[in-house]
Amino acid sequence: MTLKHSSIALGVVAALLGTTDAKADEFEKSAEVIVVSGSRVEQKLSDVTGSVSVVTEQTLEQEVSIDLASAFRYKTGITTQGSAGNAQAITVRGIGGNRVVYIKDGRRLNDAYEGGQGLLIGRGYLDIEGVRQIEIAKGAASSLYGSDALGGIVVISTKSPSDYLASSKAYAHLSAGYHGASDEQSISGVFAKRIGEHAASLQLTRREGSETQNYDESLPEYDYTSTAAVLKGELALGAQSSLLTTLDYYTQETEQVLAEQSNETKEVNDSLSVSVLYKSSAATALYDNLQAQAYFSDYEQRSDQIRAGADRSGPYVDTNDYRFEQQIVGTRLVLDKQLDVGAVAHQFVYGLDFDRYDTQRPRYKSRRTLQGALVKDNEAQKAFPGADTTLIGLFIQDNVTLLPDSLTVNAGLRLDSYQMDPKHDTLYASGAFEKIDETALSPKLGVVYSISDGLSLVGQYARGFKIPPHDQAYQSHGVEPFYQIIPNSDLDPEYSDSLELGLKGSFDSSQFSLGVFHSTFDDFIANQLVRTEPTFIPNVSKQVYQYQNIEEVKIKGFEANMTLWLNDQIAIDSGLTYLHGKNSQTDDYIESLSPLNGFVKARYESEQWSLTTALRAASHMDKAPSDAAIKTAGWATVDVFADYHWHNWQLNMGIFNLLDKEYVNYERVAGSAADISLSQYTMPGRYLAAKVKVTF
Template sequence: MTLKHSSIALGVVTALLGTTDLKADEFEKSAEVLVVSGSRVEQKLSDVTGSVSVVTEQALEEEVSIDLASAFRYQTGITAQGSAGNAQAITVRGIGGNRVVYIKDGKRLNDAYEGGQGLLIGRGYLDIEGIRQIEIAKGAASSLYGSDALGGIVVISTKSPSDYLADAPSYAHLSAGYHGASDEQSLSGVFAKRLGEHAASIQLTRREGSQTQNFDETLPEYDYTSTAAVLKGELTLDAQSSLVASLDYYTQKTDQVLVAQSHETDEVNDSLSVSVLYKSSAVTALYDSLEAQVYFSDYEQQSNQIRTGADRSGSYVDNNDYRFEQQIVGTRLVLDKQLNVGDVAHQLVYGVDFDMYDTERPRYKSRRDLQGSLVKDNEAQKAFPGADTTLIGLFVQDNVTLLPNILTVNAGLRLDSYQMDPKRDALYTSDAIEKIDETALSPKLGVVYRISDGLSLVGQYARGFKIPPHDQAYQSHGVEPFYQIIPNSDLDPEYSDSIELGLKGSFDSSQFSLAVFHSTFDDFIANQLVRTEPTFIPNVSKQVYQYHNLEEVKIKGVEANMTLWFNDQIALDSGLTYLHGKNSQTDDYIESLSPLNGFIKARYESEHWSVTTALRAASRMDKVPAETAIETAGWATVDVFADYQWQDWQLNMGIFNLLDKEYVNYERVAGNAADISLSQYTMPGRYLAAKVKFTF
């Protein structure tokens, strides 16, 4: 599965500082990048007051990325956990999980629940084929996106029929890929066509792979297959308005057989969303442009398990049917209006979001003894009850040009109201499972001051908030007689206050950015041991846990980035991230931090081909929550990737972990005991990835 041969001579690269406002691979001096995460309408990246990282379609292809985890190899302030065929999670400056909101084509992606190691089970199941751009706004963003934007937002934009067609009447391509870390083989195709003034496109992707292995290739195997389909239609209503209808479907099936009829798991993740987006550029007294969208999404995870075990009554075989289901009905309205008040220019962006979540977590168990007698027949099991959640938010942001080409101010404010009502179920009788009803006000103030042509000083204050997650507020399960998690409906919302100061420079042969940030998180939710109880087993006590609000958590850090163009063919890019964060109450480090880390990339680009050598590294991690918590050693790896274009053919390939380095990302083991074996958590050894595409 991993390549254990081949050697490639490396060029010498020199160290530079870094953090990213733009995907590090984008060396070429291109047109100004446009983003929507800063104002919810298109805006130049240089006009955004906070840090935003952008991953383009070109970067995804160049680095032979196949999922979210591989898409963020070379980023500052961003780490990704999980692997192909598994749940994946993004952490932004030490904050991850449900504290980062995911938006895809204007729609909120499904919620999720904690599954250990910082992963959110149910999230990260999507295909990156057809993605035009991914933006990650770092730091609080609730002034625009409301709840869950406590630590940042991930905005995913897929390609429209017009993106494929440009001025052509039709477009088609086929691509095939291989990714050695998981032995994944993929096949994808796109077809787009103009139909008079209208246009339509369809994209289909199929992937088949297996467990992403550790360095020693000793992890238990599983196989996965996934199918993705995206259909879009653009209807031109008149010269100033259009409708975009889309259907986005994704399914993944995973099969694992460790011991036949004793330890088997098959899991299916299905996601379907449909939406209609109306756009208008007809200028009125209320707006210059308008976007109105309605959408529905349906996500279901089903995990069927066969497990053997034994208790005081003897041995048995369990058949478990565990599910997570969520439907979202949402609407959004975003309006944009340009105004001049005296000599001051205003761009007003305002609107409303309304989302309704229907979440369920059914779990059933059937049990037979070794004689085949039915002991339990589809018996309901506790986890947490479902919930009906309603979110409504009103927002406004004013992008004010006080001094043209010198001073701009972005001021935003959002009012949110939410209700989370647990579903009534005889399985859950605790008085602690009650309705949660709150409101939140989220302001933002940002400044861009242009010191000179190409050099800007930026600063931003932003407030974020997050409603208590349903899985934490209503958690009610355990493993007798060892532990139990009890619900807590008295959880308060989490709030964050983020301050960032930065310096950005963009010149003929160089580009850099430096950001210093500090975030304070109030009422941070964490699982805590609340008591112990005696059990029938001598010297064994049951541990009772409950989610509680911590008084305060603080995270601060520095990110820096520099790109140098030596000429039209050679460029050097680098990035560096430093994080420091503690629980203010206990003075303990928080476990979601990353060690000092960075990257250096050297790229040579010719007319039809390019080659890049990349070094990634992280320092030793000793800022751990307790003396008994695990620490990790520092590491460095080398990747080499190249692309070649000939007429209608495009080839991208890479060799990753070229020197076959055995190492562990601290994020994979954070919070574990110091004496655990690290072998199963090591990253893959040397492997090859390649993709070929033919455009018709």
């Protein structure tokens, strides 16, 4: 009780403190946030027609975030699943999974396969140490980014040597952290050096932790370790051109032993990327600025399992070797050109994307009886055959200033061609898998109209599309005699049409945004029960599933955000999100919705330290897909975090779920049976997080 009362009192005192000589420049900073997700070139956030949420390096530090799941606690329209040491997934306005593109430093991150509860196994294995900014553009973005940008894009930008060095010749820092939710301990270091006109940086991070527990701390235990390394080199090729080379490596190992020699799992996720980015600002007749990038990435997941079981022939022990492997070779060309035609100013952004995916899903099983007899020896198992996927896209966007300081229009168009070829594998029946070859056209039209100084009306229409993913089109496995998933090479691509209308205000002591949106998803892909078959077990039928196109899904809602500066040191930030979405064929709610939710943050900032008290809340959720599906109660939690700067030292601390509230995020159980026990899905109780950094 002492911890609770003292922390709450501290937050109240901070909110009531008077002003000092410190200046509140937070508003000016937020007004000048620069993003690339709106046009693929740098652009002021205030000029973007769609909704974009931004998390900066400073925010990640202030809120003691350690991964994607903790980076978006206080953002509207965005929910996350997963935890440290595990797969993680981001859902944007009710759409997630492979329907959201992940871009890191200009290159596509690997996609993944469905692993239950909305998670994509293979996603979220990256380190946010060294991240400069994360942007999430909400709604369709295929006019710029092509396939998979059906529901939004996640753009992750890491720091370059110039970001560390500024005008210095050398830079270094060391940091150590602790995160109580997963008992994670971390250490990280950065070193950057200027060598003549060139520069280089190296960032290393090591993390060790355990499972993120539920409220009762009753989940099975596991341990994880991760190592991340990012090496970058900037080569100055002249006064107006440069070359940036990047080597990005990440590995994570998770071990779980529930019962020796009968239930053990060791999982390793390895990711290696190499990229070269050429930039030129030497203007020509075709462009003012040019960016050309080539990259290669290699992702592999290995899951080694020992599982005891029994069947009609008796008890046995399986040793499983399950993998997911994906290599991507990609190139990017982005150019922009400023042209003035009469009194109308045009900024053309255009270019080309090429990506080649090589995806494989090998699975092998060995089985021995308890007497040691070998029944299966590294026998291949079904899941889905690999696929070779090629994506080619041509895009152009015109950012037009029709009336200076009053009316701008963003008009974009992209043409995509894609092919997906299943790999030939004797494990699967011949003729069951066919090549998928399609094209797609994705338009976009956005408007920003300044009603008055600081007040703007924004609107946007955008189309998105998604190619049928390999794990759904070619899925072919099951557990006899209970269920079977059969392939469907006739899947059509998914399409979305998104409309958004909003009002933005930026004034001396406040800023706000209000937005309503409506998205229609055609040929939405979902797993469907297609038939049942009798089995040799009395009263037990085999269920046969297949991924099929649903005619139409509609999602609508609104978001509201407001920031108030009460004086030079006190700011209040708040946000609210409402979603409503249904399958138009069945009139059932879709599983990926979130209940009405929001947050309020009160921040006090002095010259050397700051203190923030934050409230997050969600209403009860009764928009379940069926009467037999789970519904959840509403909840509210309080977090308190602070930072202190002293010379070259920085300390960040946070107490999360301060009041030790037991609650369940609906997203973790959506679509589950109404009678399941919620205990294992509860969020962690009160915990502490801290990080200390020293800069040299």
